[in-house]
Amino acid sequence: MTTQSTLINRRKALQLAAAAAAAPLMPSASWAGDSLLRAGITGFSVINTLDPAKASLLSEYYVLWAAFNALLKFDANMQIVPDLAESFRVVDTTTLEFKLRPGVKFQDGSELAADDVKFSLERLTDEALASPSRAKVAAIADIRILDPGTLQIMTRAPFAPLLTYLTNTRTGTQIVPYKTVKAMGSEAFGKQPVGTGAYAIKQWKSNESVELAAFPGYFLPGQNRIERVLMPLIPEESSGTTALLGGQIDLTSTAPFADVPSLRQKPALHVYTTSGLNTRYIALNNRKPPFDDVHFRRALSMAVDRNVLIQAVVFGEGVVSPGLLPPALHPRSDLPVPDLMKFNPERARGELAKSRYKAGTEATILIWGSNWWRRIGELFVAQTNQVLGTSLSLQVGDPNAVFARLRAGDFQAAVWGWLGLVDPDEYLGEMLGKGGFRNHQGYENPRFEELLAQGRAELDPERRWQIYRLAEQVMLEDMPLIPCFCSNVHNLATSRLSGFEQLPYSNYGDQFASLHIS
Amino acid sequence: MTLIGYSQRIAAAVLLAVFGAALIFFTMHAAPGDPALAALGEGATPQAIAAFRLRWHLDEPLIIQFIWWLSSALQGQFGTSLTVASGMPVTSLILARLPNTVFIGVYALILAVLISVAAGTIAALKRGRNADVVATSAAIFGISMPDFWLSYVLIYAFALGTGWFPAYGFVQPQSAITGAIWSGTLPALAIAAPMAASFTRILRASLIEELHKDHVRVARSFGYGRLFVFAHFVFRNALIPYITVIGLQIRYLFGGTVIIERIFGIPGVGSLMVDGGFARDFPVVQACALTFLLCVLVVNMSVDAVCTALNPRRRW
Numbered sequence: 001m002t003t004q005s006t007l008i009n010r011r012k013a014l015q016l017a018a019a020a021a022a023a024p025l026m027p028s029a030s031w032a033g034d035s036l037l038r039a040g041i042t043g044f045s046v047i048n049t050l051d052p053a054k055a056s057l058l059s060e061y062y063v064l065w066a067a068f069n070a071l072l073k074f075d076a077n078m079q080i081v082p083d084l085a086e087s088f089r090v091v092d093t094t095t096l097e098f099k100l101r102p103g104v105k106f107q108d109g110s111e112l113a114a115d116d117v118k119f120s121l122e123r124l125t126d127e128a129l130a131s132p133s134r135a136k137v138a139a140i141a142d143i144r145i146l147d148p149g150t151l152q153i154m155t156r157a158p159f160a161p162l163l164t165y166l167t168n169t170r171t172g173t174q175i176v177p178y179k180t181v182k183a184m185g186s187e188a189f190g191k192q193p194v195g196t197g198a199y200a201i202k203q204w205k206s207n208e209s210v211e212l213a214a215f216p217g218y219f220l221p222g223q224n225r226i227e228r229v230l231m232p233l234i235p236e237e238s239s240g241t242t243a244l245l246g247g248q249i250d251l252t253s254t255a256p257f258a259d260v261p262s263l264r265q266k267p268a269l270h271v272y273t274t275s276g277l278n279t280r281y282i283a284l285n286n287r288k289p290p291f292d293d294v295h296f297r298r299a300l301s302m303a304v305d306r307n308v309l310i311q312a313v314v315f316g317e318g319v320v321s322p323g324l325l326p327p328a329l330h331p332r333s334d335l336p337v338p339d340l341m342k343f344n345p346e347r348a349r350g351e352l353a354k355s356r357y358k359a360g361t362e363a364t365i366l367i368w369g370s371n372w373w374r375r376i377g378e379l380f381v382a383q384t385n386q387v388l389g390t391s392l393s394l395q396v397g398d399p400n401a402v403f404a405r406l407r408a409g410d411f412q413a414a415v416w417g418w419l420g421l422v423d424p425d426e427y428l429g430e431m432l433g434k435g436g437f438r439n440h441q442g443y444e445n446p447r448f449e450e451l452l453a454q455g456r457a458e459l460d461p462e463r464r465w466q467i468y469r470l471a472e473q474v475m476l477e478d479m480p481l482i483p484c485f486c487s488n489v490h491n492l493a494t495s496r497l498s499g500f501e502q503l504p505y506s507n508y509g510d511q512f513a514s515l516h517i518s
Numbered sequence: 519m520t521l522i523g524y525s526q527r528i529a530a531a532v533l534l535a536v537f538g539a540a541l542i543f544f545t546m547h548a549a550p551g552d553p554a555l556a557a558l559g560e561g562a563t564p565q566a567i568a569a570f571r572l573r574w575h576l577d578e579p580l581i582i583q584f585i586w587w588l589s590s591a592l593q594g595q596f597g598t599s600l601t602v603a604s605g606m607p608v609t610s611l612i613l614a615r616l617p618n619t620v621f622i623g624v625y626a627l628i629l630a631v632l633i634s635v636a637a638g639t640i641a642a643l644k645r646g647r648n649a650d651v652v653a654t655s656a657a658i659f660g661i662s663m664p665d666f667w668l669s670y671v672l673i674y675a676f677a678l679g680t681g682w683f684p685a686y687g688f689v690q691p692q693s694a695i696t697g698a699i700w701s702g703t704l705p706a707l708a709i710a711a712p713m714a715a716s717f718t719r720i721l722r723a724s725l726i727e728e729l730h731k732d733h734v735r736v737a738r739s740f741g742y743g744r745l746f747v748f749a750h751f752v753f754r755n756a757l758i759p760y761i762t763v764i765g766l767q768i769r770y771l772f773g774g775t776v777i778i779e780r781i782f783g784i785p786g787v788g789s790l791m792v793d794g795g796f797a798r799d800f801p802v803v804q805a806c807a808l809t810f811l812l813c814v815l816v817v818n819m820s821v822d823a824v825c826t827a828l829n830p831r832r833r834w
Contacts, residue, residue, distance in 0.1 A: 045793040048557055048604050056559020130569065132561030187605070206603030206611070207793055208785050232687070235780055235793065239686055242670075243783070246677045246685025400798050401550035403560075437561055 042240030051190035052174035066509030068174035068195035119178040133172025198224040198513035255490035276489035280417040295355035297479040302348035303387035318487040326486040328504040359389030366414035443480035553798040596805035601797035619786035626709035633714040638721030660715025724756035765821025
């Protein structure tokens with residue numbers, strides 16, 4: 001008995017010593033109750049700015065979504081609902097009217113007014129600021145303040161994507177306090193930003209972490225019960241998983257695809273999964289041989305078994321999209337995969353026969369990034385070479401180098417993809433439209449452009465979707481890029497965490513206000 | 519070694535550092551990619567990119583950029599981070615992180631020395647017996663294992679398994695030294711394992727060689743005790759090749775921290791350099807690489823000095 005009690009005492013002493021040593025690491029949520037959430041930003045090591053107008057990386061938005069609000073937001077059903085706006089209405093095809101929620105305060109104590117909204121949107125168009133979100137508000141002709149709580153946004157022509165671009169997503173249209181930004185200057189504001197969100201940014205350690213503190217004046221009552229949020233940047237996704245398993249963090253922004261099936265078996269964890277708003281494709285340079293031949297491009301598309309890609313690359317955590325648009329953007333789930341995107345070796349060889357380029361054609365595909373990104377290229381090359389007898393090869397780079405080459409048009413083909421885009425126009429318009437800043441393929445088709453213009457001008461959601469569907473079919477006939485699949489998005493959370501509502505655009509910080517830790 | 523000898527070595531080290539700095543600078547700038555894209559993001563307009571390049575003098579001729587950078591570096595100023603910590607002075611970034619990297623490196627070195635002295639001695643004294651077989655096999659295993667793989671094995675065994683150590687995160691030594699030791703154990707062990715293995719092998723070999731030398735036999739015949747003979751005539755002589763190998767291996771230690779810091783989330787110079795590399799943060803990568811280079815030079819000179827102190831013949 002004595003021995004046992006001595007042992008227990010020793011063990012306790014060791015535990016106390018370990019706890020004392022661990023105290024400064026990442027404070028344990030178990031003693032903190034609802035006071036601390038440790039939400040890892042996994043897969044990222046860099047945050048460049050915390051000014052919504054300058055933000056472009058997903059890691060930046062993970063934080064901004066907690067600290068800022070926009071006029072609108074997406075609800076759990078991905079429907080657009082008011083956020084800082086109390087209500088909004090379509091006045092005519094080029095005018096939207098917003099009534100602001102009364103009594104909303106910024107984290108510096110100032111009250112939200114219409115001139116803050118006008119300033120926030122107009123500064124995005126300022127050439128000197130060089131905002132990456134500038135194109136999102138380029139259609140705005142004027143913003144008229146009717147009274148401090150009401151404003152109208154006028155566009156040059158009917159512009160349907162504007163509603164999505166005014167949501168608290170990867171849009172840059174989050175509302176900033178006019179006077180504070182003017183007083184601080186944009187550079188300083190990007191380091192110590194002030195928003196209306198449930199959490200204020202307390203400390204930002206470059207390349208390390210961001211710390212948030214609950215904003216007591218947040219406009220929704222009964223929210224942000226967790227007092228502090230620590231968001232460490234964890235570059236390796238697998239390290240994020242081990243940190244969660246080891247109890248060093250409570251939530252991750254992503255999960256390694258390979259680990260998801262086994263993580264689902266662990267009772268101490270919750271794996272949130274949803275079909276994501278993203279697209280993974282092979283970008284083809286339509287200006288350069290051999291990808292300047294539509295039959296060669298179509299042949300490649302039908303020489304690839306996308307289900308094999310999904311199984312081997314993301315371990316089944318994805319779906320073949322019925323085109324370029326991810327399934328989460330479609331109102332119906334029963335859409336068939338187009339024939340040109342189905343694995344059909346015979347038809348693929350038939351298309352190759354019509355092409356100027358034959359078996360043995362050489363071309364280089366750029367690959368980059370972590371294993372699974374590379375594997376897309378490896379499997380693509382293996383399958384197409386086997387089916388068509390081509391001599392496609394791979395060249396390995398890193399994301400920055402490959403992206404620089406894509407922008408410069410200095411490539412033949414490359415594995416690429418985008419994540420978190422919420423409007424069909426961001427996929428079809430920006431990735432394939434004439435002058436679209438993501439259109440590295442150099443694709444141009446007047447009929448497609450015509451449909452894009454119609455889609456932008458159509459305010460009825462159902463009719464708009466039909467137009468984009470048609471545009472997508474026109475594009476697929478040309479196959480300017482080869483859509484591969486759309487992957488699921490994942491968040492890992494300790495089972496003590498509740499209240500997380502996962503949305504397909506990889507939302508994160510916007511959920512902190514409604515979380516609880518038991 | 520004479521004063522002139524030391525001065526020559528220091529002058530050679532300075533020349534090597536300048537040559538290394540030039541090599542780092544031009545290699546980094548020759549790599550494809552653009553820091554402007556990393557900083558400004560996917561939607562960066564050509565005007566914004568041009569403004570970025572102008573602001574950070576990236577459009578100046580490379581040789582001019584190098585002269586500016588080198589002259590500032592000689593004054594201890596490594597410029598401003600372009601992307602990883604936009605706008606922060608690189609010198610303060612490195613100074614904040616260097617203690618963490620040095621701590622992990624020294625911790626790993628201490629572990630490697632402790633393990634190898636114990637294992638190498640036992641293996642030499644029990645040559646051919648079970649203890650020797652175990653120590654030698656463990657050493658081969660240690661040398662063969664990649665450190666990142668070992669990191670995950672250690673995490674699964676001692677963090678997720680027994681829960682003795684954290685799986686991720688690091689307490690900085692300035693905050694709490696006990697916390698730093700506790701949270702630095704697994705990363706230090708991962709770095710130490712391959713070093714301990716090669717140290718063990720060299721110590722075992724040189725101890726065995728010394729044990730069979732004539733002067734040891736003579737000392738034994740004079741009636742000196744086993745322990746006395748081992749400590750004074752065997753171990754001390756065996757230390758010279760051992761310490762030389764330690765000096766040679768230390769450069770791998772710096773390489774090891776680059777990977778290990780990322781796996782364990784240690785905010786050190788190694789992880790900063792990797793992140794800087796991916797984001798094309800030229801000043802950060804150049805400063806980190808130069809820091810590592812200087813560390814290796816300093817360590818090599820220190821090892822030389824220690825070997826000289828241990829072996830009086832080298833003084834002449």
